[in-house]
Structures are given as C-alpha cells and as structure tokens.
Amino acid sequence: MKIQNKEYRTIWFKDNMVKIIDQTKLPHQFIIKDLKTVKDVINAIKIMEVRGAPLIGGTAAYGMVLAVQENNDPDFIKKSSEELIQSRPTAINLKWAVDRMIKKLSGVNSDQTLNVALEEAKEICDEDEKFCENIGINGLKIIEEIYNKKKDTVNILTHCNAGWLATINWGTATSPIYHAHKKGIPVHVWVDETRPRNQGANLTSYELNEEEIPNTIIADNTGGILMQRGEVDLCIVGTDRTLSNGDVCNKIGTYLKALAAYDNNVPFYVALPSSTIDWDIKDSKNIPIEERNSEELSHVEGIDENNEIKKVLIYPNKSKAMNLAFDITPAKYVTGLITEKGICEASLEGLKNLFK
Numbered sequence: 001m002k003i004q005n006k007e008y009r010t011i012w013f014k015d016n017m018v019k020i021i022d023q024t025k026l027p028h029q030f031i032i033k034d035l036k037t038v039k040d041v042i043n044a045i046k047i048m049e050v051r052g053a054p055l056i057g058g059t060a061a062y063g064m065v066l067a068v069q070e071n072n073d074p075d076f077i078k079k080s081s082e083e084l085i086q087s088r089p090t091a092i093n094l095k096w097a098v099d100r101m102i103k104k105l106s107g108v109n110s111d112q113t114l115n116v117a118l119e120e121a122k123e124i125c126d127e128d129e130k131f132c133e134n135i136g137i138n139g140l141k142i143i144e145e146i147y148n149k150k151k152d153t154v155n156i157l158t159h160c161n162a163g164w165l166a167t168i169n170w171g172t173a174t175s176p177i178y179h180a181h182k183k184g185i186p187v188h189v190w191v192d193e194t195r196p197r198n199q200g201a202n203l204t205s206y207e208l209n210e211e212e213i214p215n216t217i218i219a220d221n222t223g224g225i226l227m228q229r230g231e232v233d234l235c236i237v238g239t240d241r242t243l244s245n246g247d248v249c250n251k252i253g254t255y256l257k258a259l260a261a262y263d264n265n266v267p268f269y270v271a272l273p274s275s276t277i278d279w280d281i282k283d284s285k286n287i288p289i290e291e292r293n294s295e296e297l298s299h300v301e302g303i304d305e306n307n308e309i310k311k312v313l314i315y316p317n318k319s320k321a322m323n324l325a326f327d328i329t330p331a332k333y334v335t336g337l338i339t340e341k342g343i344c345e346a347s348l349e350g351l352k353n354l355f356k
Contacts, residue, residue: 001164001171001178002210003030009169010055011062011125013118016069018062022049023165027206028303038067038080045087045094048197052166053240053276054128057093060084061121064101068117072110077102089288090249090326092241092278097124125168131273131340132170139176139236139271139338140183146233147185153214154180155233157190157223160251161203162238162271172238172271174204176338181213189215190232192223194251196296196323220253227264235261235268236338242270242277246331246346247284252324258333270329270346271338274355284328294321 001008003021012019018035024047025031033049035041041063044050050059067080081098088094104120105113146154162173170178180187189208194200201217208215218226226232235257241249248254248270261268281287298315315321334346344350 011058020050024049027202037070038063042083042087053091053093054167056091057097058125058168060094061097061101061124065117065121068114072113090240090290093275096275129169132167132175134340135172135271135338136170136175136179138342140179143176143180153186153188155188157232157235159192159237159254159257160194161199163204163207165203165207173236191215191217192220195220223257224260227260227266232266237270239270239272239276242272244279244348248329249287249326252327255327255329258329262333267335269336269338270334273340290325292323292325294323297321297323
C-alpha cells in the first residue's frame with residue numbers, strides 16, 4: 001500500500017537488519033527504523049512500534065532470524081523464542097510464528113540455520129500478504145451486495161487499526177474496503193478513535209487518506225447513534241485471537257460495537273487470516289488479556305504549535321486508571337468470519353468447513 005504515493009510493506013529485511021515503519025510516530029512523522037538484535041524486536045513489539053496480530057507474527061519471525069544471526073547457539077535461540085512469545089501475550093500470531101520458526105529450524109545443520117530462518121520468515125510474511133489479499137477479495141462480495149441494493153455510498157464502521165499497517169500488506173478489515181475502492185464502488189469509512197492509543201484516528205484514518213478513501217473520525221461511543229440513524233451499512237473489524245467456537249478477542253471496545261450492531265440489525269463481520277485462529281483454547285475466559293501501562297490512558301500525545309510531538313497528562317494526578325487492551329465478543333454477535341478461504345459462520349462447524 002502507499003505512503004506519500006510510494007508503495008511499502010510494513011516490514012522487510014535488508015543489510016542484515018529488520019526494517020519497520022515506526023508506528024508510534026504516525027501520523028505526524030514517517031520514520032523507518034532498523035532493528036539489529038532480537039532484543040530490538042522484543043522492544044519494538046512491547047512498545048508497539050509494530051502492532052496488529054499478523055504484523056507481530058511476521059516481526060517475531062524476523063526476530064528469530066536476528067537471534068540466529070546474533071548467536072547461533074540452541075540455548076540462546078530457545079531463550080530468545082521464549083522472550084519473544086512473552087512480549088505481548090494476547091495475539092496468537094506471535095506464538096504461532098515463533099513455534100513455526102522453531103519447528104522449521106529443528107534438525108537443520110548449524111551452517112544452514114540462518115538461511116533457513118530467513119527464508120521461513122520471508123515465507124510467513126509473503127503468506128500473510130496473500131491471505132490478506134484474499135480476505136479482501138472474499139469480503140468485497142459483502143460490500144458489492146450492499147451497494148447493488150443501495151445504489152449509493154456504502155458506509156462502513158471499523159474499530160482500532162486492522163489496516164495494512166497491522167499486517168504485512170492490505171490489512172484484514174480494510175482489505176475488502178481497498179478492493180471495493182479499487183473496483184470503483186463508493187465507500188465511506190467511520191473510523192473510531194480507539195482510545196487509549198487512538199489507533200483508529202492515528203493509523204486507520206492515516207492510511208485511508210493515503211489511499212484517497214473518504215473517511216470520518218468519530219469518538220468511540222458515537223457508533224451506536226450512527227447505527228440507530230441508519231448511517232452504518234456494515235461493521236468490519238479485525239481480531240487478535242479467534243477461538244474455534246467463533247468467539248473473538250480484539251481491541252477493547254469491539255464488544256460494545258458488536259452489541260450496538262446486533263441491536264440495530266447491522267451486519268458485524270470479523271476479518272482474519274487462519275494464523276489468528278486458536279484451535280487449542282476452548283473457553284474465552286482462558287485467553288490472556290493484556291493489561292498495559294495506565295499511562296496510555298492518562299497521557300495523550302500530539303503535535304504542538306512548534307511541530308514537535310508532546311505528551312501531556314489529561315487525568316487528575318491522584319487518579320488511578322485500568323488499561324485492559326482487549327475484550328471478548330461472543331460468537332453469537334458475529335455475523336460471519338471473513339478469511340482467506342472464504343466467509344463462514346462464527347462457529348466450530350463454520351471454521352471446520354473451511355479449514356479441514
């Protein structure tokens with residue numbers, strides 16, 4: 001996808017380094033950052049210089065490459081893999097990617113380990129890009145159907161950033177939107193800010209602007225009244241972990257959007273690559289929900305009159321804050337799951353029909 005009319009992916013390997021777009025600096029600064037060690041990768045994941053389940057997975061895969069490059073010792077590689085998995089606990093793609101790298105490297109001669117690791121990391125990223133493109137092709141059918149009935153702009157509400165910046169390319173929730181736009185279907189996107197890190201306002205709106213797709217930023221709690229007014233035709237969100245029963249773990253606030261959509265008969269779809277499916281956990285209560293630093297709530301960053309990024313306190317000094325990063329949307333509120341293999345019901349039967 002494009003930034004300033006130049007095409008990018010969110011991550012690539014060059015000169016023995018991992019190159020990323022530092023997403024903590026967007027939308028005010030566009031900075032490409034070099035990650036030289038596995039510790040750099042772990043830190044980038046923790047402080048959300050990279051974020052979004054598919055991109056975290058791809059970054060972790062390249063983190064394993066840097067670990068091998070740094071010290072091709074089995075104990076060091078094992079310790080690095082464990083630290084990578086712990087860097088952010090909720091997104092299942094991270095563990096999936098690290099486990100896949102470990103399995104690929106098992107039994108490989110030490111002189112071939114780096115080449116094998118690099119090829120597998122590239123394969124993981126290439127595969128995700130293709131999956132997200134196919135998600136868009138499959139989800140396009142939903143938007144087309146609405147447009148053919150409405151004969152007017154399709155208004156889509158999304159939450160957080162499940163755009164190309166959260167993946168390797170295309171995005172999950174945004175991929176159908178990009179495909180519709182490229183096909184000439186008029187779309188407009190309601191972008192909620194998505195507190196506390198404002199990933200909707202800072203990232204989703206930013207990338208939609210770069211692709212010249214009409215969008216409007218709204219406060220997180222505005223979606224409900226827009227649905228009541230009939231100004232939302234469709235909701236599409238991403239997911240950090242979807243259980244085999246169809247329950248969806250995604251950015252905090254997703255559950256409330258799903259409830260509002262259900263009450264107003266607005267279709268609510270979740271877009272995901274198969275790497276985001278957790279086939280092992282059966283009860284959503286067992287999903288590890290990340291609780292992040294309360295400073296993400298109590299402080300906001302913005303650009304001042306001198307064009308400098310500043311962080312300011314917005315809460316009373318003595319106030320406490322709880323910062324849960326994710327919530328659970330039960331499958332009964334999900335209209336369907338948009339995957340690289342097609343669209344299915346949010347259920348074990350639905351997923352098994354696609355992923356036998």
